[in-house]
Amino acid sequence: MIKNITGPKHAYIGSDAGCWDIFCSVLAKEYTEYNELWQTHRLTVDTYAAQHPGNPGRKEIQSVFIHLTRLYLQLEKGLNGKHANDVMLNISKFKEQYVWLDPLPDFEGTVNIADVAGAKNLDEHKHAVEKWARSVWNAWAKHHDTIKNFVEHNKILNVNRKESAYGK
Numbered sequence: 001m002i003k004n005i006t007g008p009k010h011a012y013i014g015s016d017a018g019c020w021d022i023f024c025s026v027l028a029k030e031y032t033e034y035n036e037l038w039q040t041h042r043l044t045v046d047t048y049a050a051q052h053p054g055n056p057g058r059k060e061i062q063s064v065f066i067h068l069t070r071l072y073l074q075l076e077k078g079l080n081g082k083h084a085n086d087v088m089l090n091i092s093k094f095k096e097q098y099v100w101l102d103p104l105p106d107f108e109g110t111v112n113i114a115d116v117a118g119a120k121n122l123d124e125h126k127h128a129v130e131k132w133a134r135s136v137w138n139a140w141a142k143h144h145d146t147i148k149n150f151v152e153h154n155k156i157l158n159v160n161r162k163e164s165a166y167g168k
């Protein structure tokens with residue numbers, strides 16, 4: 001269970017402080033003990049943000065849309081975290097197309113960060129993050145087409161790797 005404690009929380013990702021606390025401890029493990037920033041870390045961050053959409057404000061709309069797009073690339077298109085990140089580097093040029101995805105999912109019954117925090121080694125951690133990511137992505141099923149169309153319409157996957165790697 002995630003207890004509702006008072007403490008610092010993310011500026012625009014909507015979550016209670018207890019949950020945010022567990023998320024921070026999981027990130028700390030990824031940075032230190034697991035020392036692998038690309039395989040799972042990207043998925044961890046995207047999944048957490050997608051599970052805590054918050055309220056419709058400019059930053060939240062952008063955050064949710066970008067994180068869901070990256071979830072789509074990793075879970076449906078099979079890109080690894082590094083590649084998904086690369087093709088998204090210039091994504092802000094499409095920001096006029098970001099929309100608030102209404103209605104928000106009911107996350108009832110989805111896997112959560114507490115399940116991930118219980119992993120005892122890197123293998124378990126990777127497995128737990130993947131399960132959590134799929135559970136959260138599935139909760140957004142009503143909006144899968146919007147994300148898919150955004151990726152296809154803007155040819156996100158055709159982005160020149162060199163351009164994406166060095167930015168402009």
Ligand SMILES: [Zn+2]
Pocket residue numbers: 015016019020052112
């Ligand atoms: Zn939470």
